[in-house]
Amino acid sequence: MLKIPDMLLLFCLVGVANALYKQWIPDTNYENKTNWDKGDIPCGNDIVQFSAQRKVSVFVETTHAVLEMRLPVDGEFILNSGAGFYAVTGQDPGCGTGVTTEFKDSESFQWYDPTLWQAAATLNDLEQGNFLFSVHEESVPCHYDDVVFKALSSFRVDTSSSHSSITVKSVSVLGDTFTTQSEFSQYLSSSLGKLQFHGSSAVAVGNPACEDPSGCDCGNSVHHQQICSTVTCDSPNCKNPLRPTGHCCDVCGAIVTLLFDDGFNLQTYRERIRHLFLALPQYQSIELGMSKVLKPQRLMGIISLGTLSEIQIVILDGEQGIQSAALAQDIMKDARSHGSNLGISGVEVQTSSEETGDSAGLAVGVVFGVLLLITLIILGVLVHKGVVQMPTLNRFKNSNNMPDLGGPLDHGFDNPMFDQPTMMPDIPSLYGTGVSNSISMTQTAVHFVNPAYDESETDFTA
Secondary structure (H helix, E strand, O other), rough: OOOHHHHHHOOOOOOOOOOOOEEOOOOOOOOOHHHHHOOOOOOOOOEEOOOOOEEEEEEOOOOEEEEEOOOOOEEEEEEEOOOOOEEOOOOOOOOOOOOEEOOOOOOOEEEEOOOHEEEEEOHHHHHHHHOOOOHHHHHHHOOOOOEEEHHHHHHHHEOOOOOOEOOOOOOEEEEEEEHHHHHHHHHHHHHHHHHEEEOOOOEEOOOOOOOOEEEEOOOOHHHHHHHHOOOOOOOOOOOEEEEEOOOOOOEEEEEEEEEEEOOOOOHHHHHHHHHHOOHHHHHHOOOOEEEEEEEEEEEEOOEEEEEEEEEEEEEEEEOOOOHHHHHHHHHHHHHHHHHHHHEEEEEEEEEEOOOOHHHHHHHHHHHHHHHHHHHHHHHHHHHHHHHHOOHHHHHHHHOOOOOOOOOOOOOOOHHHHHHHHHHHOOOOHHOOOOOHEEEEEEEOOOOEEOHHHHHHHOOOEE
């Protein structure tokens, strides 16, 4: 993982996949010591050997003396102005006794290896080494990126993947930039292009730039498994390691997640974070990556509900995440105070230094939800097999075929107002034919006459 020196703090934010430059690191240059099995550039007493069956293009920047050179069947030297080879008469005094040195194999370098790319905001930053931190998926060129292979350099890259093509905005090779597919296809079909690019997937250029102010998703999530297969993860030394979206490894640090609306501008917000926080002395060692991600949404952690666009801010400090947690809290406070003006509708913080209540509550909720779902599934199986019978509404409905009650009705208790007519005066004008006729009973109900509405003969059913 790249460390960000103090002078690079102004450039340590990773943007989304618009206007970023991704530069390929390995090369097949003759002057690169790491390309030789003896760890040094051959000299006049050495025998230079290229494997006969290897396909390689080698960039030569200057002149070199050799004793002997064994070339491959299919290979190519790209000679810089004034570069070449010559033989020394006798011994080369500055070369030693002489050895046989072999050019290393470059077949294994894969496009989807995130450790083989460097990212920068501008071409000038690439030249000055102002590289950006990002999660593994976004370390590999995204759909909206400009891909750069160094001008005075050659290379060999395996583009194999599960898809037929790799889409980017542009590709620069040996100082020439290709932005249209017709021109780049012509280069890929040349002898040099075939030596530099090999594999099952063709690189395609001409993808438009990202025009969404809130940023664009990188588009490499479909290659997550292949990308992570090339990554070796270290064991994190913190209480609660985090796994950022798009990353292959657990890390110690903090993750700030922002929900946004139509008023959010990622570039403006990156500049705000840079000015407010990253220039502060206490955050000198911070690595910070910011991008738009599509986070999967699941019901009870199982049922997929699609994806949700969020702004993910990954903060690392190279230790247990204490400084990262402090910066995350500062960013959260700023978002809550000024979010309405920035287009931020919500903010959430996760830290590796300790397990937050929100994280613990989420874990408990997921476990409870899973147990509830399992219980419902088991109950459904038992009902289907007849082991358990569910009550139906018919059991609670009145039946029209109700059998005879079989005897006198149980009145329960005496009502002195109606059971003893002598306790109420017989007033025909008010009670009509008398209280004794104002109540009648059937099998299904008790009917009574309301004396106040006797004239309308209104009947109420209790």
